[in-house]
Amino acid sequence: MPTPWWDPDQPFADDYPDQRSWEQQAEDQRTVRRQVGNLGLRGQDESVRRELMEGLLGRRRERDEPRRYEPVMSRRGFDMLVVGGELLIRRTALDDARVEAYLHTFPFDEREDIEGLDNRVVRLRNDTLSAQRLNDIARFLRRQGVQVSLNHVAPSGPIGKALAGPEPTESTLPFVDGPSEAEVAIVDTGIAPDLRTDGWLREWAVPRTGHNEDQLYDPPVQDQVLTWAAGHGTSVAGVVQQIEPGVHIRMYRGLDVDGQNDEVQVSVAMVQAVLDGARVLNCSFGTETLDDQPPIAMQVALELIQEIAGDEAVLVAAAGNFGSSRPCWPAAFRSVLSVASLTWDGRPSEWSNRGFWIDCCTVGEGILTPYVVGRESSEVDFDPDEFDPPDPWALWSGTSFAAPQVTGAIARLRRQQPGLTPREAVRQLMSGGKLVPDYGRALKFLPGT
Numbered sequence: 001m002p003t004p005w006w007d008p009d010q011p012f013a014d015d016y017p018d019q020r021s022w023e024q025q026a027e028d029q030r031t032v033r034r035q036v037g038n039l040g041l042r043g044q045d046e047s048v049r050r051e052l053m054e055g056l057l058g059r060r061r062e063r064d065e066p067r068r069y070e071p072v073m074s075r076r077g078f079d080m081l082v083v084g085g086e087l088l089i090r091r092t093a094l095d096d097a098r099v100e101a102y103l104h105t106f107p108f109d110e111r112e113d114i115e116g117l118d119n120r121v122v123r124l125r126n127d128t129l130s131a132q133r134l135n136d137i138a139r140f141l142r143r144q145g146v147q148v149s150l151n152h153v154a155p156s157g158p159i160g161k162a163l164a165g166p167e168p169t170e171s172t173l174p175f176v177d178g179p180s181e182a183e184v185a186i187v188d189t190g191i192a193p194d195l196r197t198d199g200w201l202r203e204w205a206v207p208r209t210g211h212n213e214d215q216l217y218d219p220p221v222q223d224q225v226l227t228w229a230a231g232h233g234t235s236v237a238g239v240v241q242q243i244e245p246g247v248h249i250r251m252y253r254g255l256d257v258d259g260q261n262d263e264v265q266v267s268v269a270m271v272q273a274v275l276d277g278a279r280v281l282n283c284s285f286g287t288e289t290l291d292d293q294p295p296i297a298m299q300v301a302l303e304l305i306q307e308i309a310g311d312e313a314v315l316v317a318a319a320g321n322f323g324s325s326r327p328c329w330p331a332a333f334r335s336v337l338s339v340a341s342l343t344w345d346g347r348p349s350e351w352s353n354r355g356f357w358i359d360c361c362t363v364g365e366g367i368l369t370p371y372v373v374g375r376e377s378s379e380v381d382f383d384p385d386e387f388d389p390p391d392p393w394a395l396w397s398g399t400s401f402a403a404p405q406v407t408g409a410i411a412r413l414r415r416q417q418p419g420l421t422p423r424e425a426v427r428q429l430m431s432g433g434k435l436v437p438d439y440g441r442a443l444k445f446l447p448g449t
Contacts, residue, residue, distance in 0.1 A: 005346025006444035010432030012409060016242070018447040020171050020368075025449070028395055031167045032366035032449040035397050038164040039321055039351040052158050053079055055379050056228070056258055067262065069153055070131040074290050081153035083262045085127040087134055088296045089141075089148040091120050099146055106137065116268030120300045123151070123264065135290055142293070149296050154266050154287040154329075156189070156400060157229030157259020158380045161321055165376060166231065166394035168385050171368050173242065173393075175199030180246030181418075182411035185278030186404070187269045188233030188285070190214035190253035192372045198391040200370045205249060206237055212251040216372055224374040226387075229259025231372035235396055236284045236404045238370035243408025243445060244415065250278055255285060263287065263329075267301035270330075274305045274313055280414075280422050282407040283317040283336075284400035286328040298330045306335070314422035316407045318399035325355035325438070332357045337426060339403040340439045341365065344448040352399055354438035360430065361439040364402035366395050366449020395449060405445040 006013050018025065041048045053071055060069060070084035091113070093099050103124070110125040126134070134150055141148045158165065175198060191206050193213040216230045217223070237249050254269035255261050266285065273281050289295055305313050319340040320328030331338035331353075341352035341364025348354065349364060371394035376384035387394065406429070413425040420428075433441030 005434065006442060007432040007434050010443060011413060011429060013444045016446050019173065024171050028169055028171060028366060028449045031169065032395055032397060035164045035167050035395065036351065036365055039161060039397055040323060041163060048163070049079060053081070056159060056260070059228070059258060072131045072135060072150070072290060074288070080288065080290060081155070081159070081260070082131050083151040083153065084131055085125050085129065086151040087124040087138060087148060088151050088264070089122050089124060089146070090296065091122050093146045093148065094122060099141065102141070114264055114268070114297070116271060117264070117297060117300045118304055121264070121297055139291065147296055149293060150290065151262045151264060151297070152287045152289050152295050153260050153262050154255070154285050155260050156232055156255055156285040159260060160285070161398050163380060164397055165380055166235065166371055166396050168387055169368065169393055169395050171393060172198070173368065176245050178246040180244060180248070180411070180415045182244055182246070182415040183248040183250065183278065184240060184280040184282060184407050184411050185250040185252060185273035185276075186233060186236055186240070186282045187252045187254040187266060187273060188236050189229050189255045189257070189259060190233050191237060191251040192216060192231060192234040196370065196391045200391070201234065201237055201241065205241060205247070206251055212253050214253070214372070215257045216374060218377065226372070226374040226376055227257035228377060228380055229255060229257060230374060231394070232259055232284070232400065234372055235369040235394060236282065236400060239367060239401055239404040239446070240282065240408040240411070242369070243405055244412040246415070247408065247411045250276065263295040263297040267297040270301045270315070271304050274308050279309060279313050280407060280410050281313065281315045282404050283315060283330055284403050286318055286320045286331050288320070288322065288324070288326055288328055292327055294333065295329050298333070302330070302333055302335055311423050312421055314410060314426055316403050316410070318403040319358055320353040321351055321398050322353055323351045324353055327355070327357055328353050337406065338440070339399060339406050341399050341402045342439070342442060346442060348436060348439050352439070356438070358438065358440040360406065360433060360441045360443050361436060362402045362405050362443045362445055363448035364399050365397045367397065367401040367446055368393060368395060368449070369401065406443065409443070409445060
């Protein structure tokens with residue numbers, strides 16, 4: 001009998017068996033094989049990257065979005081999105097007369113203190129300078145020891161997953177209710193406003209507030225054509241609930257209908273979640289930066305979280321689907337628990353980010369999870385799928401669906417051991433698990449496909 005790829009002493013390693021028939025598993029495997037192949041397209045095919053980028057920018061122009069996204073070529077030849085006309089700088093840096101003198105040589109006609117980040121970050125605006133020129137300014141200032149950068153866009157949805165969106169399946173899971181005092185927060189696209197009839201993601205588990213609801217459909221809404229990132233937050237919440245069914249989930253809509261938002265907005269959402277009392281926070285999104293420097297807004301957000309909650313708060317983040325060893329933020333911060341992906345049989349996923357900054361990994365391919373009703377956009381699927389009412393399920397792949405398994409496991413440990421802090425729960429999880437080079441410790445939860 002082959003040696004299992006997981007540590008048998010790891011908590012919950014055998015608690016989530018695959019409940020599908022052999023026939024259904026075989027059907028799902030064919031679907032996931034195509035899905036995983038598409039996940040690698042972003043890194044392999046520059047035409048796919050350009051097509052998705054142009055599609056996203058076109059959608060934003062049609063919606064007349066006030067914030068202009070602009071692509072900038074990174075040093076490795078990838079177009080990356082930033083907010084046009086903006087620089088972010090530490091408030092303390094502006095106390096240096098030399099920095100102010102240099103900035104005054106450029107017509108930054110607007111300055112905005114970011115209130116949600118305790119006014120520690122200042123947004124400088126100049127719509128006449130290109131993003132490339134602004135990046136040159138930022139590079140020059142960083143050489144002088146100044147913390148400054150462009151406002152990077154944190155992607156999920158097709159920009160982060162290429163054409164590897166959700167795939168429909170006949171597979172389902174019965175909901176097994178269970179009391180729990182555990183609570184987690186999720187920063188994502190929001191939660192589907194309509195309640196399901198199968199027990200999953202009920203109102204008591206994931207309250208709908210209006211401000212945290214996912215805007216699922218492109219206009220006209222009655223056509224039920226799904227937005228680019230529709231249901232992402234719903235499915236992430238469904239993964240957490242599979243690990244710990246009784247968990248209470250606070251959802252924060254930090255990503256827009258296309259699965260994007262700038263680093264300031266997602267950072268403010270992260271801080272707000274902790275201000276509201278969350279001590280375990282799931283972030284299934286991430287951004288690379290042009291020069292691999294930590295995004296300033298996220299860095300400040302983590303400082304504030306530390307000040308608010310001390311060592312009590314744990315942030316779990318997806319490592320990214322770029323197939324790269326370059327840091328992806330917030331996962332790459334040392335204080336964040338970064339989660340990469342494995343195949344169903346414990347091999348490293350080729351499309352997953354990897355590197356010295358990864359803490360752990362778990363199965364991230366073909367994860368079965370609740371989804372939403374609607375029809376996919378032909379912009380992100382050449383053969384759009386239909387997700388029929390009332391309670392569709394989907395198969396997803398990506399580190400977005402590896403991270404919430406770890407989040408759910410932390411919640412489950414805390415329910416089983418009252419008084420256990422999130423950090424102590426992390427230490428228990430990480431004490432098991434076999435070490436996989438560049439992927440951290442391998443943890444086994446959901447079976448995947």
